[in-house]
Amino acid sequence: MKHALIFRVVLGLILSSCLSSCGMAFRSEWKKAPVTSGVEGKWQGTWLSDENGHHGELRCVVAAPISRKLAVQKFFYHATWKTILSGSYEAMHTVQKQKDGTYTFKGEHKMPDWAGGLYHYEGTIKGDEFKANYKCAMDHGTYVMKRVR
Template structure:
């Protein structure tokens, strides 16, 4: 009888599978959209290729056009600074010599990338969609 009471006093063990937390989206691959300046209204096409650097950063290669004809390329490492329900938050900072430090903060899902940027003389947005 004493051993039956001891068995009843043991904690209940559950064999239910734990529910997985929603994972952050993977951003690998090619994206396209546009950039726009808040300072002067300039805008142009923008393309980006995202390559993962482990679980907490991406190498992002941007290419686009300024003033409709002047091409530019820009590569940076964007650090993952937060994740949530299907969303990842990224941040980057890169010194560009006489142009000051270029800072970017972005929110991304599986299909959309929306970033703000600031530099010494400009600020604006990058808006991209997965291709």
């Protein structure tokens, strides 16, 4: 059962990487992302599955708010697994600035069922530190990143 799940995830990541332009789109967004403060800009770090111990590198470009009224922002993630597999995806998050200057965010993103289905995200950004939790039907874990200057 566990091997079948891993096989489906790996196969999906390979197909996603080979058949989509997300990798190129992410690289383009990464190159043009400005260095800013607050939430926007480039972030780099790691992800770790609490479910199975899998981990990898993680980068994220956070765009300016799509709607200031609704505080919605695009988080464009690029993750690696086993150093040779990678994939990119976009997730919309609602971002709120707290009184202490910390930003909190929540959101979700629909992945194929073989990759976990609906992912939920919740996290904080304080200064140059980005910390988040993710959860789906098949996995849960953490993202930890620092701002890229």
